[in-house]
């Protein structure tokens with residue numbers, strides 16, 4: 328995991344393309360606080376001088392200056408907020424895209440470390456949290472330093488000792504108070520982020536399993552856990568709010584003590600007409616320091632969020648693309664697995680052990696095995712979602728590991744029991760198999776998958792939205808949309824995992840017939856844990872996988888060859 332320092336540098340480096348805007352926002356921030364100070368100091372001088380009743384001419388340009396500072400303060404503040412927020416939101420947008428792009432090449436093997444709620448939390452809440460880092464942490468220290476130096480010099484023109492008092496208080500408010508709030512706020516901030524993540528994970532999991540919770544009377548228990556997690560978050564946020572109050576109170580106290588001390592020192596050393604000028608100038612100067620303590624108070628939270636974001640951004644795919652990928656095979660598409668062994672973790676039993684299989688191109692084979700025997704795992708290996716420990720897989724003369732992932736995923740057309748349907752139209756859900764497919768191609772595929780008539784019976788036809796993961800479709804309809812997808816994708820090798828699992832016998836037969844006729848010129852590997860398929864198809868090989876414990880082997884039993 329990156330250190331907080333390295334994260335801060337990385338985030339600051341991201342600002343490089345916006346360096347001009349950042350500099351402009353910084354100058355505008357200095358100008359805003361400068362205007363505030365100018366407004367307070369000239370107003371104080373104006374009131375004091377007017378009180379002496381020396382006549383209107385003695386006021387000089389001061390009334391105009393007051394008007395100028397009053398207006399300029401508002402304008403500078405507006406422009407500064409506009410530019411700094413614009414830069415911040417652009418950076419956050421870039422971070423979100425960056426984060427998403429880094430997730431995509433991570434195989435399911437890596438992503439299983441994160442739950443959906445956790446990933447959502449990182450992508451949305453944690454990245455949003457970083458806006459505070461940009462707005463509060465980067466510019467304020469520089470602005471505070473500039474204002475401290477300038478005010479020290481300005482006060483020195485009136486009285487060097489008053490200037491010294493002012494600078495001492497500004498240094499205390501700009502260093503000790505932020506250090507104090509960092510020290511107290513760091514762990515509270517981390518706890519807020521962790522509690523919020525826990526709540527998001529629980530919430531997403533609960534929403535996804537709502538129907539089952541209700542069906543099994545588990546909803547109340549889930550709700551109770553949610554209350555506990557939520558209370559915990561509220562408690563941490565309350566602690567943070569209390570620290571907010573403490574920090575605000577100390578800041579105000581420091582400002583007032585500083586103004587009092589400056590007055591105390593200046594009273595016998597400075598012309599009386601300038602006393603109010605110095606007192607109000609002191610109060611106004613502290614405007615530059617207030618954000619610092621607030622920034623460090625929330626820094627722990629922001630660093631925790633940034634670490635969670637970078638943990639994903641920094642992860643390198645455990646199944647990397649080959650550095651010099653071979654060209655995808657075009658002539659021979661024979662599939663060969665030679666002595667392949669695979670398990671999900673070193674302390675888990677092998678799912679496939681010393682497994683060998685040869686499927687000449689165009690063959691239709693059946694892999695049978697009871698639930699848990701490794702059929703889906705085999706698909707994962709062929710698709711390079713997981714890596715095998717030993718052995719070799721090749722397509723034609725090409726080693727699978729030497730092929731670009733993109734090419735591998737073109738070679739195999741996969742339909743599993745858990746095909747995901749996106750929350751978009753049926754048309755788009757089929758089109759994901761081949762993005763340049765015409766509406767006609769899509770309809771041809773849907774006809775072959777025996778889903779065309781059903782789609783037409785829907786009021787919106789192909790433009791019907793299927794809901795989240797195809798929620799508005801039945802299991803069989805989902806499966807047939809998935810089948811239309813694979814029919815549309817022109818892959819030479821099809822991996823069909825339990826494709827008729829959710830279909831009634833009549834539909835199952837017609838779907839199967841459709842697959843067999845559409846897949847005539849291809850290799851088709853059917854996988855199932857039930858026997859009936861064997862009665863309907865003429866397979867070149869039937870392989871049986873067996874579940875095995877730590878040291879049993881996968882049995883390969885060619886029945887027909």
Ligand SMILES: Nc1ncnc2c1ncn2[C@@H]1O[C@H](COP(=O)(O)OP(=O)(O)OP(=O)(O)O)[C@@H](O)[C@H]1O
Nearest residue numbers: 439671678696697698699700701702703704705856
């Ligand atoms: N992501 C994973 N992490 C760890 N173990 C896994 C994972 N996926 C599957 N397994 C385990 O690997 C074994 C093989 O699972 P797999 O899903 O390949 O079986 P299957 O034959 O496809 O089963 P089914 O017919 O029920 O889908 C099982 O013991 C399963 O618990």
